[in-house]
Amino acid sequence: MLHPRRSAQAVLLCGLCETVDLQSYCELCNVNLCKACVEEHLSDSSKKHNVVSFLHRKSTSTYPKCPTHVDKQSELYCEKCDVLVCSTCVSKKHKGHKLCNILEKFSSKTESLQKDLEELETRIYPRYEKMASDVQTEKSGLQTNYEKLTTAADQQGEVLQRMVITIANQRKSDIQKMKNKHMAALDKNTDEITQRITELRKIIEDLKKILNTKDVSLTSTYKSRNGEFRQLPPKVQLTLPSLSPSKINKEKLNKMVGSVSSLSKTKEKGCTMKSAEAVLSPPVKPLLDEPRLTATIDSEYRYIYSVSCLSEEQVWTCGDNKIMKLLNLRGKLLTSIQTESGRIPEDIAVTRDGDLVYTDNNTLYLVKNKQIQTVITLQGWVPRYVCSTTTNDLLVTMNSDDKTQSKVVRYSGSTETQAIQFDDQGRPHYSSGYYKYISENRNLDICVADSRASAVVVVNQSGKLRFRYTGHPSNAKQSFYPRGVTTDSQSHILTADFNNHRIHILNEDGQFLRYIHCDLFNPLGVCVDIRDNLFVAECATAKVKKIQYL
Template identity: 70%
Template sequence: MLHPRRSAQEVLLCDLCETVPLQSHCEVCNINLCVNCVGKHISDSSKDHNVVPYLRRKSPNYSKCPTHPDKHCEHYCEKCEIPVCSTCALYGKHKGHDVSDIQEKLSAKTESLQKDLEELETRIYPRYEEMASDVQTEKAELETKYGKLTTTTDQQGEILHREITAIVNQRKSAIAEMKNKHLSTLNKNTEEITQKMAELKQIMSDLKSILKSNDVSLTSTYKSRNFEFRTLLPKVRVTVPSLSAQKINKDQLNEMFGSLSPLSINTKHGDTMKSAEAVSSPPVKPLLHEPRVTATIDTGYNRYELTSVSCLSEDQVWTCSQLNNTMKLLNLQSELLTSIQTKSGYAPWDITVTRDRDLVYTDNIDRTVNLIKNKQIQTVITLQGWYPLNVCSTASDDLLVTMISDDGEQSKVVRYSGSTEKQSIQFDDQGRPLYSSDYNYKYLSENKNLDICVADYTASAVVVVNQSGKLRFRYTGHPSNTEQSFTPAGITTDSQSHILTADFDNHRIHILDQDGQFLRYIHCDLDTPWGLCMDIRDNLFVAEYNTAKVKKIQYL
């Protein structure tokens, strides 16, 4: 029903006292006032009022009714929360709804807008100005602070250089002293030999004279000294010393130089706004009680061939075989979208997709790591003395590669930025090898906390090191399971920093938290799960070795 005071047959009353006819209008507060209430209203000094005669007030800009174009929406439907015309309110679809005068809503809204404007002008915007000023101040101090850091680094480098120079000079001095002794020994030996040779020449000259003279007396009195010279002088042997140079351990050298604390970027929470960190942090996704297969892809490979899978998108995956030199891009309907043969003609060992959606594969026989961009293959890494095994792309767009030495005695993980080696991970703090030494698969994945997770099949363990290569933990299977051996193959991680690894002999997936605590198995009727990968929505893709199929599994 219409408000009883707003009927065209009634006198319009003051909005404050509601008893005396109105005479004035406050355009700031959008309310009508009688002569008695004007003074009371403007006594509120919290805002600037603008009271004008009612007939000189600014006319509200009413919207036209969409149902009745000749009518203006002078009323407000409380139920539908929209402006309506009188016809709609009395006879149309808003009949029977609580209807108020649009001026009342306009007045309340105007007051709300005034408060918002006041808060923005007096409180919020000045705070942003202050924050902007603080950032500018911090930027201005950047050169000085980082300049000091660079200077300290140079000073530390000079100290190490001085120490190394002192050691080098000590070694050079020792070498010079040894050289002088060596030369003195040889000179003494030369003098002895020269003296003997002089004696021999004199004896030979005397013998020739005797023989030539044919003198009986000289001949009969001659005594041979040949026996003296048959025993040669002792032969002096002096071995040139060698320098046993120790292999430079880059980690120890880094520690000796001094560590650089990480750049810490913290976004503090404001009074009402979420920080950038809170906005970007992934939502918590609990594990499903019953994981389910949502798609099955037939790759077209033969049984016992499929070893690796890597997601290009939520519905497209790259696959490769250990016995086939062709890598295939397939969709969820098992349709072949693209196929690419390796450059060498040998089967790829492993594949991964980069942040730029390019495919990377390792060629174990050719000793190369190759990038495929626009179907063009370029070799980015060529190894000597090592064979590449498995590969993964990182959040920083680096490549992590597991590899084995030619003699099969050493294995390691190497980080590359393009073709440049940035990091080598091989030993723990006690100098013991982190990974088993053989030609078996060593799949790997980078976790969200930047840990590097390797599924070491021969060691029956998942080996996890932190970003700097320090061992965090080894997972060797569920502690309560003592009957079945743990056979890890593929490995991947999700947005929750879970670690998932394929236990192919036992036909299941292990889910661990980022600290190596076992959480749950995924079964889903898997048949020898081998390669694993994750899409951006945390769907798990599993390559089955026996069936040559890829299963898409929802588990979060």
């Protein structure tokens, strides 16, 4: 601090009174002292103080207090335990450990810190600044690009709007022409009736004159025309036209407006700067030659249908009763939830937020903090199987009430944002069968295990078919009958072959890679945790097996 009377000079003050220049220093307490405060400091007899002159302190090695023994100084550093120690510590807990002088350690640490500082200032920090600048540049470019897309959408909308107005005007012109014809026919009819009325008036007037004059000649020559006028002139009857608006096909209208290409898969390229600035490639986990069974969990159901990972150590399960169970790897029940309806749940999944969702009859439920909330209730469709996506949406497979149709629907909250049912030729992607476990891959493909079709059906995020996997042409006792399906960090697709008691592993393009056996029996539900451990629910044994395969 600056001295009040010598403001141009920085001085050190007494650490107790903080007003007088220091003169002494207590090496035990690491405190600066003025002459007046030395006596007060020494009056504390609980410690053995060592007060020296401040000048002498400069040539005296200073050591920190021992964290364990407050009356000792830590003069040594234990390499094994990575802690500061005093002589008492050495004789007790650190006997035989590798020790070095703390000042030597301080010197090497200081040198290391200096190198870190230099690297941070000259190499690492500038790289971050450049990255930030690059991101801003990219944001500016994105802004321009999206403005162009928005303008193009507006222009296309205006083109369609003009087309619609043109067509509507043509319809109005047609209507006007029909109206004119209708009116002309009625006008003609009116003229005929008016002419008859004029004639009738003349006849009536003539008859009155004859009767008033009592002229024999006129009376004898009169000829009646009543018979002629008893036949009324024909009345024109025209059927009014009507406009029959066609049902607007939203899908076709969308195609007319045009589509926006989907976002390409974002690849986060991480750069790890070592001394040589080596760039590490993303981790690749090869498949094990022999997958290993690492845990077996007894669910205590009679039959188990589905499993979903909450963590590496905890899984949600559902089976042949109304209770959904959260179990650890030892089979201990951690939490249980009873379905709202009291019926057996169809399927379960864990969201990105760690909440449980399940399907039951015509309703999809969310369990948050043990409270059950209704997400959707459907009419005409029954939700069957469900999974959570990378964007925390829900993908749900469902069947129509009449059991003739199946589709996949994406929900954001309770709002339907996408429906996938038909291919470009209008043919259904999926069979009408019930069993359709579902999973989203890392490349955003949507994978459905369609048991009735004996196929894993994979579409891209827009709903366009990528491929159908119908099993591997190796020897199998039974036909391919896929049930559970899941994906891992390597974009592998894993599906449970129920009848043949094994798991098929495919790459993201549907190429068969290998089987997982591990003495599985009727594998049904499957899921993968964040470390790519596979959990398999064995239906008949009601066990969940944890398998390492990468």
